[in-house]
Amino acid sequence: MRTTFTQLENFGHSLNAHAYVIQPRVVEDIHAAFELAKKEGLTVTARGAGRSYNDAALNGGGIVLDMSAMNLITAWNPATGVVRAEPGATLEMLWQKVEPDGWWPPVVSGTMKTTLGGCLSANIHGKNNFKMGTFGEHVIEFTAILPTGAQVTCSPKVNADLFHAMISGYGMLGIFTSVTLQMKRLHSGLLTVDALPVQNLSRHLSALQDGAPHNDYIVGWLDTFAGGRSLGRGQIHAARYLHEGEDPNPRETMKLKNQILPPYIFGVFPKSLLYQFMKPFANNLGWRMVNIAKYMASLRTHTFRQAHAAFHFLLDYVPNWELSYGRGGLIQYQSFLPKETAETAWTEIIKLSQKRGMPSYLGVTKRHRPDKFLLSHAVDGFSLALDFKVTKSNSKPLSAMLQEFDKVVLENGGRFYFAKNSETTAETAQAFYGEEAVKKFRKLKKRCDPNGLLESDLYRRIFG
Amino acid sequence: MPDTQKPLPATPLNPRRRAIVLGASVGLGAALSKKLIQEGCVVALVARQKDKLDALCSELNQTTGETRALAYVHDVSKYQEAPTLLKNIVAEIGGLDAFIFVAGVNYPPGGMDKYNFENDRKMVEINLIGAMAWLSPVAEMFQNAKTGQIVGIGSVAGDRGRVGNPGYNTSKAGLHTYLEALRNRLTRHGVNVLTVKPGFMKTEMLNAAQGGTPMAIEPEQAANEIYKAMLKRKQTIYTPFFWSYIMMVIRHIPSFIFRKLSF
Numbered sequence: 001m002r003t004t005f006t007q008l009e010n011f012g013h014s015l016n017a018h019a020y021v022i023q024p025r026v027v028e029d030i031h032a033a034f035e036l037a038k039k040e041g042l043t044v045t046a047r048g049a050g051r052s053y054n055d056a057a058l059n060g061g062g063i064v065l066d067m068s069a070m071n072l073i074t075a076w077n078p079a080t081g082v083v084r085a086e087p088g089a090t091l092e093m094l095w096q097k098v099e100p101d102g103w104w105p106p107v108v109s110g111t112m113k114t115t116l117g118g119c120l121s122a123n124i125h126g127k128n129n130f131k132m133g134t135f136g137e138h139v140i141e142f143t144a145i146l147p148t149g150a151q152v153t154c155s156p157k158v159n160a161d162l163f164h165a166m167i168s169g170y171g172m173l174g175i176f177t178s179v180t181l182q183m184k185r186l187h188s189g190l191l192t193v194d195a196l197p198v199q200n201l202s203r204h205l206s207a208l209q210d211g212a213p214h215n216d217y218i219v220g221w222l223d224t225f226a227g228g229r230s231l232g233r234g235q236i237h238a239a240r241y242l243h244e245g246e247d248p249n250p251r252e253t254m255k256l257k258n259q260i261l262p263p264y265i266f267g268v269f270p271k272s273l274l275y276q277f278m279k280p281f282a283n284n285l286g287w288r289m290v291n292i293a294k295y296m297a298s299l300r301t302h303t304f305r306q307a308h309a310a311f312h313f314l315l316d317y318v319p320n321w322e323l324s325y326g327r328g329g330l331i332q333y334q335s336f337l338p339k340e341t342a343e344t345a346w347t348e349i350i351k352l353s354q355k356r357g358m359p360s361y362l363g364v365t366k367r368h369r370p371d372k373f374l375l376s377h378a379v380d381g382f383s384l385a386l387d388f389k390v391t392k393s394n395s396k397p398l399s400a401m402l403q404e405f406d407k408v409v410l411e412n413g414g415r416f417y418f419a420k421n422s423e424t425t426a427e428t429a430q431a432f433y434g435e436e437a438v439k440k441f442r443k444l445k446k447r448c449d450p451n452g453l454l455e456s457d458l459y460r461r462i463f464g
Numbered sequence: 465m466p467d468t469q470k471p472l473p474a475t476p477l478n479p480r481r482r483a484i485v486l487g488a489s490v491g492l493g494a495a496l497s498k499k500l501i502q503e504g505c506v507v508a509l510v511a512r513q514k515d516k517l518d519a520l521c522s523e524l525n526q527t528t529g530e531t532r533a534l535a536y537v538h539d540v541s542k543y544q545e546a547p548t549l550l551k552n553i554v555a556e557i558g559g560l561d562a563f564i565f566v567a568g569v570n571y572p573p574g575g576m577d578k579y580n581f582e583n584d585r586k587m588v589e590i591n592l593i594g595a596m597a598w599l600s601p602v603a604e605m606f607q608n609a610k611t612g613q614i615v616g617i618g619s620v621a622g623d624r625g626r627v628g629n630p631g632y633n634t635s636k637a638g639l640h641t642y643l644e645a646l647r648n649r650l651t652r653h654g655v656n657v658l659t660v661k662p663g664f665m666k667t668e669m670l671n672a673a674q675g676g677t678p679m680a681i682e683p684e685q686a687a688n689e690i691y692k693a694m695l696k697r698k699q700t701i702y703t704p705f706f707w708s709y710i711m712m713v714i715r716h717i718p719s720f721i722f723r724k725l726s727f
Contacts, residue, residue: 007559
């Protein structure tokens with residue numbers, strides 16, 4: 001079995017860890033990796049595309065299974081919209097397979113580079129969380145290998161406890177080997193998108209809440225630099241699927257060439273170089289200007305049609321944008337708050353970040369609903385994701401500030417999401433998950449992984 | 465705070481560089497470990513003397529209030545243990561950013577007319593072969609990972625062969641050459657190799673070898689200078705700095721004069 005000692009990073013390039021990387025190609029390789037780990041006394045974690053902002057796919061000093069080679073879409077039925085794939089297949093492969101046949105993954109993340117295994121592990125959500133729930137709610141069945149060597153098949157009916165724990169389990173219970181998903185029917189390759197400005201946080205949140213029932217997707221951009229009466233101002237994008245007949249030529253708009261994001265802007269300038277031009281703006285002054293300009297540009301209320309891929313995969317619009325944050329990289333702080341307390345909590349959080357001189361550079365809001373998964377991050381309310389640049393000099397005060405944020409979120413009944421948050425402590429994590437969920441999880445962990453083979457840096461941080 | 469506790473995992477805002485210090489229980493090794501831990505690193509302290517090592521680790525962990533120092537008892541001359549122990553340490557501290565080889569012994573023959581093969585052999589076995597036993601697997605790891613830093617503690621004594629201590633001179637000269645070769649191999653893979661050539665330091669080694677010595681510095685001062693050189697990713701340093709002038713002269717003394725000198 002070939003292992004390579006490698007340095008791996010998180011998505012934001014703000015954290016690294018060294019590990020022995022093994023790339024399984026067939027299911028037997030995963031068994032062999034577990035055997036090797038047992039023999040050598042090492043721990044194992046799976047890594048998909050490495051798009052987590054934190055330590056979810058890192059395992060310092062242990063074995064990391066790079067699942068990217070197990071990436072086949074093994075079955076696709078365009079009549080029923082049921083697709084089966086290996087865990088290393090990415091959302092990009094998935095939508096490009098199903099979209100030309102008139103289907104779309106019911107839940108996608110802001111980037112299409114994520115793998116299905118990663119989507120299941122983090123139980124990701126999209127801009128339609130309030131309506132379609134999380135990724136896990138569209139899983140018909142999955143198969144997995146447990147560290148005991150057992151192969152399990154789980155669905156909402158069969159092995160339901162494991163189904164609801166492995167999805168959202170961050171790979172801490174077993175390794176997915178295949179996943180069967182239900183796609184959603186499309187009647188056009190386009191969405192109708194409404195863009196409207198909101199003047200403050202209160203209006204921002206009510207626009208999300210009131211807009212949600214009439215739309216299929218809703219997402220807000222929040223100007224993190226605006227204070228005073230304008231605190232929380234921003235822009236809402238609400239999108240609807242086109243009904244049958246609304247698009248005169250759905251076959252044409254659903255063609256792959258009309259979906260794929262162009263690699264050039266203005267037809268000539270390669271986007272792969274764009275992040276270099278963002279570098280000079282990656283500071284407080286630069287991003288303040290960007291935020292102000294963006295708000296000015298968003299003042300016009302308008303409606304337009306946009307291709308699915310262009311609407312959903314905003315993070316892929318500028319390739320390698322995360323490199324523009326420089327050597328220290330970036331982190332994201334995402335908090336989920338009940339609709340009753342969100343305004344109070346985020347007013348406090350945004351004010352604090354401005355007062356400390358460490359404003360977030362980018363804020364994104366979404367509307368959510370709770371789900372039945374064991375380690376759930378969702379609430380009946382909203383989420384706010386804040387990007388922060390990490391530098392040598394700000395890491396200590398930023399760390400202290402985020403601990404204060406955590407306190408505010410906990411006090412207001414909020415939750416966190418471990419595809420994103422990198423600084424949450426074990427106490428905080430176990431406090432919001434609740435005693436019962438943690439106990440249940442530990443029991444399952446003991447059952448699936450009695451020797452403690454599956455461990456990531458994330459696991460050690462929040463359960464270790 | 466129990467010593468067996470694992471160190472806290474690193475996060476983007478609380479980064480913890482991971483280091484191994486070999487020969488960490490006393491003198492320069494202890495001072496360097498202390499310095500690295502003060503700077504936020506997680507350090508595996510490896511040494512022969514368990515009681516001294518444990519005492520040092522618990523002292524360091526108490527001052528920082530968390531587990532940053534981990535103790536590993538090991539005799540450098542047991543070469544075959546090195547690869548396994550290295551793997552275990554890397555697993556426990558969660559990776560490896562820097563490897564620092566400090567272990568060394570010095571047994572002067574005690575006179576220009578005295579010869580002692582057993583002592584010479586011990587010095588080469590610890591100072592040179594011990595370093596090679598550890599640095600081979602470490603270099604391989606760093607080469608694959610395309611990152612990392614190796615620090616080897618040589619000596620001003622390794623720059624010339626002198627009448628006073630042929631075995632020690634040889635072991636350190638060999639170490640310098642070995643480190644230089646590693647540097648030439650690894651720089652292209654993004655790995656930094658730093659050769660440190662300390663002058664006299666107030667350590668047990670110096671005390672046992674020649675007693676009180678003028679110009680000797682505290683090991684803490686050397687540790688600070690070595691840490692600075694690590695940050696700058698230097699190749700070779702003398703510590704304290706004035707030794708670079710002294711050694712420049714000594715390195716250039718022609719043999720027909722040097723062989724008549726008595727030091």
